[in-house]
Amino acid sequence: LPYKYHCVRVQQLQRQLVEVHSERSSKNKSMSRKGNQASITHTWEATKADANWSSINEDEEGNLIATAAQGQSLADQIRQRRKRLTQLDHAQSSKRILRDMIRYLYLVLDLSEAMYEKDAGLGLGPNKTRLDVMLQLASDFAIEYYDQNPLSHLGIVICKKGEAEVLSLLTGSKRSTLTALGALKEGVQSGLISSVSGKDAGEFSLQNGIEVAGRSLGHMPKHGSREVLVMVGALSTCDPGDVLVDSLPRLLGASIRVSCLAMCAEMHICRKISENTGGIMGVAMDGRHLKDLLMNFIAPPPALKNDARDEGMNACEFVAMGFPTRMELDLPVLIHTVSSTGSGSVTKDNKLFFGRTFFVCPRCKAKSSELPCDCAVCGLKLVLAPHLARSFHHLFPVPPFNEVPEDFNVEKTQDVNNLKLPPVASSCYSFDPPAKLAFKKDSLTKEVEIDSSLVFSSKDCDRVCFGCLKVIGVRKIVERKKHKGSVKQIDEGEPESLRFECPDCSNIFCSDCDEFLHATLHNCPGCLCK
Numbered sequence: 025l026p027y028k029y030h031c032v033r034v035q036q037l038q039r040q041l042v043e044v045h046s047e048r049s050s051k052n053k054s055m056s057r058k059g060n061q062a063s064i065t066h067t068w069e070a071t072k073a074d075a076n077w078s079s080i081n082e083d084e085e086g087n088l089i090a091t092a093a094q095g096q097s098l099a100d101q102i103r104q105r106r107k108r109l110t111q112l113d114h115a116q117s118s119k120r121i122l123r124d125m126i127r128y129l130y131l132v133l134d135l136s137e138a139m140y141e142k143d144a145g146l147g148l149g150p151n152k153t154r155l156d157v158m159l160q161l162a163s164d165f166a167i168e169y170y171d172q173n174p175l176s177h178l179g180i181v182i183c184k185k186g187e188a189e190v191l192s193l194l195t196g197s198k199r200s201t202l203t204a205l206g207a208l209k210e211g212v213q214s215g216l217i218s219s220v221s222g223k224d225a226g227e228f229s230l231q232n233g234i235e236v237a238g239r240s241l242g243h244m245p246k247h248g249s250r251e252v253l254v255m256v257g258a259l260s261t262c263d264p265g266d267v268l269v270d271s272l273p274r275l276l277g278a279s280i281r282v283s284c285l286a287m288c289a290e291m292h293i294c295r296k297i298s299e300n301t302g303g304i305m306g307v308a309m310d311g312r313h314l315k316d317l318l319m320n321f322i323a324p325p326p327a328l329k330n331d332a333r334d335e336g337m338n339a340c341e342f343v344a345m346g347f348p349t350r351m352e353l354d355l356p357v358l359i360h361t362v363s364s365t366g367s368g369s370v371t372k373d374n375k376l377f378f379g380r381t382f383f384v385c386p387r388c389k390a391k392s393s394e395l396p397c398d399c400a401v402c403g404l405k406l407v408l409a410p411h412l413a414r415s416f417h418h419l420f421p422v423p424p425f426n427e428v429p430e431d432f433n434v435e436k437t438q439d440v441n442n443l444k445l446p447p448v449a450s451s452c453y454s455f456d457p458p459a460k461l462a463f464k465k466d467s468l469t470k471e472v473e474i475d476s477s478l479v480f481s482s483k484d485c486d487r488v489c490f491g492c493l494k495v496i497g498v499r500k501i502v503e504r505k506k507h508k509g510s511v512k513q514i515d516e517g518e519p520e521s522l523r524f525e526c527p528d529c530s531n532i533f534c535s536d537c538d539e540f541l542h543a544t545l546h547n548c549p550g551c552l553c554k
Contacts, residue, residue, distance in 0.1 A: 099522050102535050103427070105316070123324040124249035125415045126343070127176035128194055130237035131165070131253050133158060135184040135212075138258040138288070140222025146287070146311040154257045154287050155212060155222075157311065161318050162255070163205050168322050170198040172418075174396055174411040176248075180204060181237050184218065185226030186262045188233040194240060196396055228256060230293065231263035231271055234282060238271070242278045247343055249328075250280045251303075253321055256294065257287040267293055268300075275301050279328055285317055302328050319543075324418050346404045348383035348392065356380050359391045360400035417546040425524035425538050428486075430497050486523075490550055491537035496521040526550055 139155040146157045162180075169178055178201055179194040192204035211217040218225040234252060241250040265271075275282060275297075283303035284294035290307045298305040304321075308314035356378035382391040383406060390401040396411050398404070487497050498521075524538045525531070531550035533541070541548055 102522060105312075106424075106538075122327045123418055124247075124327055125175060125324065125418075126245075126248035127173055127251060127324055128179075128241055128244040128248050129169070129176065129251045129253060129321075130179045130181055130194070130241060131162060132181045132183060132188070132233040132237060132255065133162065133191075134228045134254075134256045134258055135182050135217065135225060136228035136258045137222045137225040138228070140218075140220075140225060141257075143287075146308075146314060153222075157314070158255055158257065158287065159205065159209050159212070161315060163202060164315075165318050165322070166198065166201050166205065168319060170196075170201075172322050172414060173324070175405075175407065175415050177244075179237070179240065180208075181233055182208070183228050183230075183233045185224075186229045186232070187226075188229060188236040190236060190240070194244070196398075197394065199394075227260065227262035228258035229263055230254065230256070230261040230291075230297075231265060231267045234267070234271055234275070234297075238275060238278060238280055241280055246279075249324065250278065251325070252280060252282045254282065254284045254294070255287065255318075256284060256291070259289055259291065261291065261293060267297060272297060272300055281325065281328065283321065285314075287314065344404060346386045346399070346406050347408065348385055348395065348406045350381070350383055352381050354380070357382070357391065359393050361393050422542050422546060422548050423527050424542070425526055425533060428497070428523040428525045428532060430523075486532050488532075489534040489537055490531040491533050491541070494534050494536075496532070496534045497523045529554060 135155065139158065140153050142151065143154050143157070144152075146152070146154065166178060169176070175196070177194040177196050178192075180191040180201065181188055182191050191208060192201055195201060208217070233254060237252045241252070244250055280301065281303045282297050282301045284291075284298050284305050286294065286305075286307045290305065295305040297303075304325075306317040306320075308317060357380075358376045359379045359382045361375050361377060377393075379393065382393060383395055384391060385399045385402065385404060385406060387404050388399065388402040390399055392399065392406060396405070396407045399406055487495060489496055522535045524533050524535070526533065526548050529548060529550035531548075
């Protein structure tokens, strides 16, 4: 009996020790979790290293597709992007802002060793470096810049090995700027600029890049804005002096605005010089955000308040412009090419060649090859009426559209203007919507009938986009079987289609048309029909 009692007692003590050990371990784990949560100060610190692969799936063909980030639906991502663009872009707001229609902008590109590192988070693939992403975005930026600012000039400065040099001088010719960027891409890929690994690319120099661009901008006319946009991917700068002491007073004296766009982390000196000169400092979170930040600089920024030309009173300067005549001849004649410097004086860059199509200056009758440009003989700025129209649309931007809830119906009122359109074939505007569509209102399912008739305004049918006639604001109806029968419900798996209403004409547009009207067309078709 004593032996058996001893064995039973030992087993009881072992069980108690196991329970005490498990309680202590659970307490330690909970304390460690609380300590880790207390030490976490950023969202990315709580994310696992392999968490990015959880948002990647395959489609039916086996291609990799990314699902909604952090559980966000496509509609939430569109709302977030529209909110961010409204906050960043001055043209999205309905305020009237004084802007400079003629701009002189230098794009400073970082070609240091840090730009040759691969960065999959920028959106072009895991094998693409930051330099590849920057050069691709620079080409897209140049195309959009000349398209929406035809009277402006653009130049490029590259920084490497602690030095800066001009790749392309300020010019109004899109062809010359894109040619320079294309040559830079070929030099980077072939290893002429530096080795493929970028070990001999050296450090980035912010002061040298700003000084080189500022010396060229100091000779530009005062009626235009002088800007410098720096795209940097390095985390340090190697400068010969103090930027805030040596370079900043000269920038303020010449009314040069400096803006910085960081592809990695933010440098304090970049933010400091951007804030003091009236520029913008942006840090990219991903590839889409980087493109949004860069394209935000396409619209002209508000004019500087401390500009020397505005001292005392608001002065208005008149710029002489000429509207040339386009002519074609059977025999070739000598034609002036567009100067790569963008100046109107006769320089070594103004060459002559034979051609049959040209534009005649109304003042000196000189022949130019393309527009807009400065006359190579008299220096008169030669433009066309569409160039002025594209430059002035920034002064009268399309107001931001308001999001319309799914359960909201536009009131069908009689059109005051009594718009009458000529008869058009319905096949041009017809569509084939699903047979059963509905939307939710007060937890009830409301069915909607949409036919293939013509839609002259959103008052005829507010469930169809006024621009592209796409069915929006409704979802498919699914019949679900229950014990007593079938019940019609909305397919919750179908993504939500957003609707936006113009505050002036009250027409409804989809998200694609909303982005197209504000970013490309700069006009509302519903307002133009009034």
